[in-house]
Amino acid sequence: MDTTGHSSATSDGTATGSALTVVGILGAGKVGTVLARLALGAGYEVLISGSGDPEKIALITQFLAPGAQPVTSREAAERADLVILALPLGKQASIPAHALEGKLVLDAMNYWWETDGILEEFSSPxxxxxxxxxxxxxGATVVKAFNHMGYHDLEDLAGRPAPRAAIAIAGPEEALPPxxxxxxxxxxxPLPxxxxxxxxxxxxxxEAFGSKGDAAELAAIVERFPETERGQEVLAALGARV
Structure with a gap:
């Protein structure tokens, strides 16, 4: 497991040589709008979608993410260089899978039975x-990112002076640099x-869920996962599944 906190990219920041300039965010809730504001502040063009007609989120976008363009989920998927999934996990069936073929997708979703309902496929540790x-x-390349920090902390800690807060990322090696x-x-x-x-x-x-620490602190938490009660539950369940 790489917990160095640094990842080398090509000169324009991607693994393929094409710059990421357009970000699509599926989900116009609290996490989605915070990430939209941060991406806009970093100079990205941002497309954001809710469920259904973009007009339904026009006011939300205007007040919570001014500058982001409300579009359909399919348009966000098709036009974006990088797509963030920030909708309830229980609505994953609404994700336009075909439009995401060949795309880099960041999964910021979590399973919460209170909002998603009890879903058997996610109930096991x-x-x-x-x-x-x-x-x-x-057809997409999925990387887990931004799921372990709450939306308030994402906004409050972005750009904190060194040591900056860390965001862990997990995914295919070639996708981690961009x-x-x-x-x-x-x-x-970033903490790969x-x-x-x-x-x-x-x-x-x-233990990592809710972390606000820097890269060294988060790396230590991630490393000791197998020693924690939850880690032992997860590893035991994985062993039983195998």
């Missing part, structure tokens, strides 16, 4: 929600922790 999202979006650059642009230190399977260390009920 072994459930890796970002791996589930990747299975639903086979994501790390994006996280850095939004005002956080390994492949998408490691995302279970960032889910609700883990």
């Amino acid at each position: 072994a459930a890796s929600t970002s791996e589930f999202v990747q299975e639903q979006l086979p 994501v790390a650059r994006f996280v850095d642009a939004l005002g956080f230190d 922790i390994g492949p998408l399977t490691e995302g279970v260390r960032l889910q609700p009920y883990t």
Whole structure:
């Protein structure tokens, strides 16, 4: 597991050589609008979608993310270079999977039975929600990011003087450099922790969930996951599943 807190990218910040300039955010709730404001502040063009007609979120966008363009989920997916999933996980079926083929997708979602309902596929400690999202979006490259910090902290801690707050990212090695650059642009230190399977260390009920620490503090938390009560529950459940 890589917890160095740094990731090398190409000169324009991507793994493929094409710059990320347009960010699409699926979800116009608290997390989505905070990330929209941060991305706008970092100079990105931002497209944001809610459920259905973009007119439904026009006022929300105007007041909470001025400068972001309200569009349909499909348009956000098709036009964006990088897409952030910031909607309730229970609404994942509404994600336009076909439009996300070939796209870099950041999964900022979490499973909350209070809002999502009780979903059997996520009820086990072994459930890796970002791996589930990747299975639903086979043509996209999914990276887990921004899920472990609350929306208030995302806004309050962005751009904090050194040591900056850290955001952990988990996903395919080739996708981590452009994501790390994006996280850095939004005002956080990126902390690559390994492949998408490691995302279970960032889910609700883990010690990392809610972390506001810097890269060194967050790295230590992630590293000791197997020693924690939740970590042992997750590892035991994974062993039973295997």
